[in-house]
Amino acid sequence: KAGVTQTPRYLIKTRGQQVTLSCSPISGHRSVSWYQQTPGQGLQFLFEYFSETQRNKGNFPGRFSGRQFSNSRSEMNVSTLELGDSALYLCASIGTEMNTEAFFGQGTRLTVV
Amino acid sequence: AQSVAQPEDQVNVAEGNPLTVKCTYSVSGNPYLFWYVQYPNRGLQFLLKYITGDNLVKGSYGFEAEFNKSQTSFHLKKPSALVSDSALYFCAANPYNTDKLIFGTGTRLQVFP
Numbered sequence: 001k002a003g004v005t006q007t008p009r010y011l012i013k014t015r016g017q018q019v020t021l022s023c024s025p026i027s028g029h030r031s032v033s034w035y036q037q038t039p040g041q042g043l044q045f046l047f048e049y050f051s052e053t054q055r056n057k058g059n060f061p062g063r064f065s066g067r068q069f070s071n072s073r074s075e076m077n078v079s080t081l082e083l084g085d086s087a088l089y090l091c092a093s094i095g096t097e098m099n100t101e102a103f104f105g106q107g108t109r110l111t112v113v
Numbered sequence: 114a115q116s117v118a119q120p121e122d123q124v125n126v127a128e129g130n131p132l133t134v135k136c137t138y139s140v141s142g143n144p145y146l147f148w149y150v151q152y153p154n155r156g157l158q159f160l161l162k163y164i165t166g167d168n169l170v171k172g173s174y175g176f177e178a179e180f181n182k183s184q185t186s187f188h189l190k191k192p193s194a195l196v197s198d199s200a201l202y203f204c205a206a207n208p209y210n211t212d213k214l215i216f217g218t219g220t221r222l223q224v225f226p
Contacts (some may be wrong), residue, residue, distance in 0.1 A: 033214070042217075043203065045214065052158070056162065056212075056213045058213075064139075101147060102147075104157040106154075106155055107155075
C-alpha cells in the first residue's frame with residue numbers, strides 16, 4: 001500500500017509569509033502527527049490529530065496550526081514565517097491496530113529567507 | 114518533563130564489529146519504545162519496538178534492542194555492522210494513551226570499512 005505522502009518536498013519562503021504543508025496518511029490510518037526537525041532542537045512534536053480533532057499539541061507558538069479533514073488528510077500552516085522556522089517538517093500516521101508504530105513521510109524541507 | 118536521552122552524538126565502529134547505540138528514557142508509566150533510522154534527506158524508517166514481554170526485541174536489517182526497566186534503557190544493538198548501516202538513529206518513547214512520540218536527540222552511526 002502507498003506510504004505517507006507529504007507535499008511539497010521543498011519550499012522556499014520569505015520572512016513574514018505564510019505556508020501550508022500537506023500530508024496524506026496511509027489509507028485507513030486514524031492518527032496524523034506533525035514534527036519539526038532542526039539541527040539544533042532535534043525532533044519536536046507539533047500536534048496530533050485523530051478523527052479531525054486535535055488531541056495533543058506541542059510547545060509551539062500560535063503561528064503554528066493544523067487541521068485534519070474527514071478523509072484523514074492533514075495540513076499544517078505556519079503564519080508570519082521567521083528564519084527559525086526553517087526545518088524539515090515530518091508527518092506521521094498511525095493505524096488502527098493496537099501497539100502499532102508510526103509511519104513517516106519523507107518530509108517537507110522549508111527554507112525561510 | 115518527560116524525555117529521552119541518547120548520550121552519544123556519534124558512534125564509530127568498524128565493519129564486522131558489533132555496535133551499540135544507547136538510549137535511556139524518563140517517561141511515566143510503561144511507555145512504548147521505538148528505534149527509527151534516518152538516511153540523508155529522508156523521513157524516518159521504523160526499525161523495531163518494545164511494547165511488552167521479552168526484553169530482547171528483534172527488528173529490521175539484523176538490528177535488535179535490549180529493554181531494561183530498572184535502568185530505563187533501550188539500547189540498540191547489532192552483532193555485525195555494515196557500512197550501509199551508517200545513518201542517523203533515533204530512539205523514541207510513546208507515553209501511554211497518546212500517539213505522540215518523544216524523541217532523543219539522535220546518534221550518528223558511522224561504520225568504517
